[in-house]
Every structure is written in C-alpha cells, then in structure tokens.
Amino acid sequence: GAGVSQSPRYKVAKRGQDVALRCDPISGHVSLFWYQQALGQGPEFLTYFQNEAQLDKSGLPSDRFFAERPEGSVSTLKIQRTQQEDSAVYLCASSLTGSHTIYFGEGSWLTVV
Amino acid sequence: TQLLEQSPQFLSIQEGENLTVYCNSSSVFSSLQWYRQEPGEGPVLLVTVVTGGEVKKLKRLTFQFGDARKDSSLHITAAQPGDTGLYLCTKTSYDKVIFGPGTSLSVIP
Numbered sequence: 001g002a003g004v005s006q007s008p009r010y011k012v013a014k015r016g017q018d019v020a021l022r023c024d025p026i027s028g029h030v031s032l033f034w035y036q037q038a039l040g041q042g043p044e045f046l047t048y049f050q051n052e053a054q055l056d057k058s059g060l061p062s063d064r065f066f067a068e069r070p071e072g073s074v075s076t077l078k079i080q081r082t083q084q085e086d087s088a089v090y091l092c093a094s095s096l097t098g099s100h101t102i103y104f105g106e107g108s109w110l111t112v113v
Numbered sequence: 114t115q116l117l118e119q120s121p122q123f124l125s126i127q128e129g130e131n132l133t134v135y136c137n138s139s140s141v142f143s144s145l146q147w148y149r150q151e152p153g154e155g156p157v158l159l160v161t162v163v164t165g166g167e168v169k170k171l172k173r174l175t176f177q178f179g180d181a182r183k184d185s186s187l188h189i190t191a192a193q194p195g196d197t198g199l200y201l202c203t204k205t206s207y208d209k210v211i212f213g214p215g216t217s218l219s220v221i222p
Contacts (some may be wrong), residue, residue: 056209093210095153102210
C-alpha cells in the first residue's frame, strides 16, 4: 500500500478484555516498529521487527503485551487482560533496512473502561 | 533513562511571531530527525540532519544541528495556525528510533 495502515482506528475495551491491533507496513519495508503514545507525550518504543524476527522487545511494559510478524509483513500487537493504564495511542511504523527514515501509521486509539 | 530532552514543553504564540524549540542529548547523535504530529495523526518526518553544524531550511522552518552533534534547534519564522502540533526530535539507538518528549506548539490566529 501507499502508506502504513493500522486497524482498528478506535477501540474501546472493557477492563480485562483482550485486544489485537493490526499494522500493514509499506510494501517492501523490512523494519517494523510499535510505539505507545500517551496524550501530549512523545511516542515510547515498544518493540522492533526486522522481517519476521523480533529483534528488540525491551519496551513492552509487561508480559500482557505480545507482538508478532509471522510472515515478515503484517504485524499484530496483542494486549491481554487490558487495564486502564493501557489506554493510549498505539503507533506502528515501518522503514527500509539501512534507512533511519521511518513512516508512521495514523495509530490505533485504545480506551480501556 | 531520558535520552532526549526537548524544550519548551509547551508553547503558545500569536500568529506571525517567531519561535525556537530545542532538542538535547547527553550523547552524540549519528543522525537526528524532526517530526511534526498533528492531533489524531501519526508523526510526519520534517527533516534529517547528519553533519555537525548543518543547517537546513524548509520554507519558514530552519533546522540546525549543533557542531558537537548533541543538540539541535528548530526555528519557525512568522508562525501560522497550520504550524500547530507536537514537534518531536528523534535519535537512533541500536537500530531503534527513540523520541524526545516533544514540544506542543499552539499558534493562535
């Protein structure tokens, strides 16, 4: 596709519910990143893939957060047993290997009630 | 550990005024990017600077990279309401892009 596509754009989850957020990166982009952004703050790194390999997951806040990219293209960020502090915008970004220019999707807005 | 600092955190100015925002790090940047994020959107890349002392201009925006490559500034001339947004600087650390906390700019018509 022309840009990074994320779905759903908005998600309201009840506390304790599991959610899955999808990211379609730009075609041909090897690197894929997930970020969490609280209102008015800069994005915080969660995890990074190169193709299907998850090279860095140091930013995942707890073991309730899980990300995968099984075929090296589409990625899913899963949050189990959601809690109110998980409410945030989840941004996905992709880039070509060797390039530090990353392109962002519009984000998935998660509200846990 | 806060790898990047940005100042000011918030800035509200009148249309037509000039402004400068800053990005600082305790360590050297191999490269630095500035992004702008509008409400409800993802960040959009404005510029990449690589060389110490480098100055880049993008219409009314002037970006400067410090000689020691530890700091950068973004100057906006004659700000317009369309400049409103969150301005983010980033650095790359071990293949992951780290963002600063951002400067939230509001330009009042």
